[in-house]
Amino acid sequence: MEPRRNEIDDMIVHEKMQAALEYQNEAWADGMADGIEPEIIADAAIALAMRETIRVLGEEGAEALLESLRERMVAGEFSPQRNLQ
Incomplete structure (x- = not known):
């Protein structure tokens, strides 16, 4: 099956x-x-990512991405203690 x-x-x-x-x-x-x-590395990476996101998606798209990231953070997706299955 393809x-x-x-x-x-x-x-x-x-x-x-x-x-x-x-x-x-x-x-x-x-x-x-x-x-x-x-x-400092993290701050620079986030700032560059936001500039590029706003350039590509606009401010509303960037805001939606930030909200998505916030939800994922609260859910523990980025936690160093997170167990991958």
């Missing part, structure tokens, strides 16, 4: 997300190796 189009699209997005996370982890490690504090 995967449906949406399943293929979901797999592509998942693979791109994994690659993007690897790039972010490398940049984070490089910054730490250069002596930049984690909170």
